[in-house]
Amino acid sequence: MTATRVLQSEWTKIRSVQSTIWTLALAVVVTLALGALISIVTRNTFDDMPTQDRLFFDPTFVSFAGMGLGQLAMIVFGVLVVSNEYSTGMIRSSLAAVPRRGTFLFSKIAVAALLALVIGMITSFGAFFLGQALLGEHRASIGDQGVLRAVFGGGLYMALIAVFSMGIAAMLRSPMLSLGILMPFFFIISNILGNVDATRKVGQYLPDQAGSKVMQVITRPDNSAPYGPWGGLAIMAAWVVAALIGGYLVIKNRDA
Known part of the structure; x- marks a missing residue:
């Protein structure tokens, strides 16, 4: 089977499974809804904020307050795209049709990643413009630096x-098993490591904490990360590459 046909096949699989489509829709809705709510609350309580918080106020990052819940939906989407075939037993038929396991895996990931990128961009731009509209006089402009x-x-x-x-x-x-590890990792372990003094230096190299740096425009004085926005995203990308290599090695060397 040619690479083009494999990509078409993977696209058909993704859009034919309703749970994956609904998960992506949920990512957009919860991110925009929570970001809007936090933006409204921030606008109404801005004058009551401590002086330092007002001096280093980052309206752009405030509009991304819903990303935490949004990433939950993206995690579920990523897990379902890959593991659904294992849970249904369809993986045997898929590997029989595409014996080259690397082609099979990375075609699936390429299609899903492109879809996640499109949804991610729609969500990010939507959250920004909605959040800034609700922040009123405290808003930022898309043309502002950073x-x-x-x-x-x-x-x-x-x-x-x-x-x-x-x-x-x-x-x-x-x-x-995947969700049982990823959910606590991002929502419990990462937060604990990032907020405890003894482990903060370790926590800032975790994928979510490093990657979220790219969404910040204003750097607070208590920020101790030794990298900038793109450096943080590069650290996150390194985690992603390591996970993909691990996934490839498993699917290459283990029976379906």
Whole structure:
């Protein structure tokens, strides 16, 4: 089977599974909704904020407040794209049709990653413009220094979260096990490591904490990260590459 036909096949699989489409829709809705809510609350309480918070206020990053829940949906999407075939047993038929396992895996990931990137960009730009409209006089403009980079970075961040989840799912081959590891990793372990003084230097190199740096325009004085926005995204990309290599090695060397 040619690479083009494999890509077409993977696209058909993704759009024919309703759970993956609904998951992407959920990523957009929850990100915009929570970002809008936080933007409204921030506008109404801005004058009550501590002086330092007002001095280093980052309206762009505030509009991305819903990214935490949005990335949850992107994680589920990434896991389902890869592990659904294992849970249904369809993986045997797929590998019989595409014996080259590398072609099979990376075609699936390429199609899903492109879809995640499109949804990520729609979500990021939507969250920004909605959030800024609700922030009123405290808003930023897309033409302000660093803002366009942050908005594009938000879309890249969501896509990379999805691809990282695909790599993990390819290694673990189970949706429940993959989600059982990824959810605590991003929503518990990462937060603990990033907020405890003894482990903060370790936490800032985790994929979500490093990657989210690209969405920030204003650097707070208490920021200790030894990298900038693109450096943080590069660290996240390195995690993604490692996950994909691990997934490829597993699918290459283990029976379906």
